[in-house]
Amino acid sequence: MRRDYVTAFFALMGSFLLVYILLPIFLIIGKQLLDFEMLVKTLQDELVIESLKNSFLTSTATMLISLIFGVPLGYILAREDFRGKSIVQGIIDVPIVIPHSVVGVMLLVTFSDAILDSYLGIIMAMLFVSAPFTINASRDGFLAIDERLEHVARTLGASKLKVFFTITLPLAMPSILSGAIMTWARAISEVGAILIVAYYPKTAQVLVMDYFNNYGLNVSRPISVILILLSLFIFALMRWIAGKRNVEA
């Protein structure tokens, strides 16, 4: 019986955070639905449409770039032992501890005009803060694969590269994809670094801040709701696709 009380207590404590996450989302969506007209009007605002497009394109590009560079890095970290490996591992986690405004300043100091106010700048800011998700998830995915599978494939005649593409990568794919989705999600929620590096072209998350600063809460609300709904939808869709692959594998 005692264990039941413990479980109930833990569930109660845990649900506070759950409610805390859900409440604002439901409230903002609910409030906006009462003012449906404004929502429709915002959706017709070209500035809003353009910024949404910018946000989604740059996050998707960021995700793809993180895959191209992050998967090989994850593989090396999972399979090879070398001096300074723990340092490399530490470096990958650095973006998590640096305030994002500082990230923006650092990028500008490093690349200055080359990235200022450009799509490249947005993507670079996003990549800096979100790539660790792909790297770490691919590393974990590779680590979870029994190396003997790779050894056997080698003895059956596959080169190292062939083994990677026919055995290792397909098996690590669910993990890699879930990492990539987190990268995408982190990228589209990035504001701090983008604000400093590339105020223009306008992304939706920066536009929300713009509207709030210039016109107040009520005006920034509809675009916030649109951003929430679209992000959640795509996030859920990607997880569903990845989950389906997972089941198949």
Added chain:
Amino acid sequence: MLRLERVSRRWKDFEINNVSFEVIKGEYFIILGPSGAGKTLLLETIAGIFKPEEGDIWLEEERITDLPPEKREISYIPQNYALFPHLTVYENIAYGMRLRKFSEEEIKREVYELAEVLGIGGLLHREPKTLSGGEQQRVAIARAIAIKPKILLLDEPFSNLDIQMASKLIGEMKRWKKELEFTAIHVTHSFEEALSLGDRVGVMMKGELKQIGAIREVFSTPKSEDVARFLGYENIIEGEARGRTFYVNGIKLELPKEAKGRIRIGLRPEDIILSKKVLESSARNVLKMRVTAIEDLGSVVKVEVESSGIELRAIITRSSLLELGISEGDEIYAVFKSSAIHIF
């Protein structure tokens, strides 16, 4: 056919040290040794997963020491079979053939033929995780054989199976090796596998091959004390031999043949009979001893007896123990034939 020359390699806590042996074409070679002896490391070095730090490996007169695994034409079946979980049984078996660019038709014919011999014809569309241990093993063998390797390496292939399944598959393995005509190195710690499958055996301990020879020969005449101990001669006594008599601490034993000087003799625990009275039997060696310990090993019981500083371990059935009605401290006669004694 496959020849190792003084091969040494260290990896983590394991090592193989100065290992030399040769496997003849068509032979089923057993490497027998306790766990931790370096058996898996030896197989993986032969397969090319590890490079030897010293020594050379030759396959059909070609030096393959530096060849990567994919260039060796040596198939390797690890202990857990390592079936590719994302591929069907059919695709698992076809994997090596696809890399060799066989036509779809040839692949299909070969896969079906192997599946027929190995009795897995009904499983080809299944996924590995839905298979039992025995089925997985058959698939692993099919996948390894499909590339027609020059030699097949098997790492403890029966250790993940329950006893009944293992002995059934050991029987089938005999048939497969005839039908499929492969050369194999089979690593195991099981005497049963060695005795029922092996043509020759190498006993491996602490990274070294201690003795190589025909199975019966190695089991009947172990060359050194540690091999003998591993092969089940738990009782090893050191003493003085004069002719066919062996002297130790004032006790006399009859030897199976003449010997001279300081020697060691070995005796298997199951060759010792325990009796309350002096038995009238052909066994020439009868020692009056005292029971010092009785250990329950499940279906059998190990009894330790002692006299004049000599300790012997005997294995008897549970029912004999009940019949004898002995307990620690009791006096008893240990009886064994001189032919059960092995001289080192």
